[in-house]
Amino acid sequence: MARTPSNMLPLGTPMPDVTLPDASGEPHRLHQYAGEQGVLVMFICNHCPFVLHVAPFLEELCQELNLMGIQCIAISSNDVEAYPDDSPDKMALFAQKHQLAFPYLYDETQEVAKAFDAACTPDFFLFDKDLKLAYRGQMDDSRPGNGIPVSGLDLITAAEQMSRGEQPPPEKQKPSLGCNIKWKKQGAPA
Numbered sequence: 001m002a003r004t005p006s007n008m009l010p011l012g013t014p015m016p017d018v019t020l021p022d023a024s025g026e027p028h029r030l031h032q033y034a035g036e037q038g039v040l041v042m043f044i045c046n047h048c049p050f051v052l053h054v055a056p057f058l059e060e061l062c063q064e065l066n067l068m069g070i071q072c073i074a075i076s077s078n079d080v081e082a083y084p085d086d087s088p089d090k091m092a093l094f095a096q097k098h099q100l101a102f103p104y105l106y107d108e109t110q111e112v113a114k115a116f117d118a119a120c121t122p123d124f125f126l127f128d129k130d131l132k133l134a135y136r137g138q139m140d141d142s143r144p145g146n147g148i149p150v151s152g153l154d155l156i157t158a159a160e161q162m163s164r165g166e167q168p169p170p171e172k173q174k175p176s177l178g179c180n181i182k183w184k185k186q187g188a189p190a
Contacts, residue, residue: 006175020105023092037069050178068163072102077113078182120178
């Protein structure tokens with residue numbers, strides 16, 4: 001498995017206002033999911049060992065964030081021709097298996113991943129109530145095989161600070177680490 005870190009989009013970057021379909025094809029505008037205190041956008045996929053490692057915790061994480069007034073959205077941007085396990089029909093099964101109650105959207109053109117400068121799965125972007133980037137990076141120090149339990153500590157701490165009106169400190173933001181986004185080959189249809 002490739003170990004790719006986040007690109008660490010500059011803090012304060014506005015959240016792109018885009019619309020993506022879910023696995024059934026129903027469109028969802030990202031800005032419509034902004035909670036009273038903000039929104040968490042996660043780039044995930046169905047097959048990545050790093051995502052599978054945190055998947056059992058994602059719904060619990062989002063429930064905790066929802067209590068703070070922060071909504072959650074997940075996006076898959078992988079090339080499904082090369083990685084059919086990440087196709088929309090499998091996304092629906094993944095969401096059902098992990099009891100994900102938040103939207104799981106499909107970025108077929110990969111333009112949304114590029115707009116977020118997403119690099120890996122999982123990759124986390126926490127936007128404040130003004131939809132400005134307040135935190136980007138890892139959920140916590142847990143990785144497949146390192147023996148550290150999944151807790152969401154880094155992300156939850158940043159969300160707590162943000163919901164209190166504080167800016168999470170930039171020096172405490174570590175890049176996420178995961179599999180690289182599976183980009184389409186040059187010349188593939190956009």
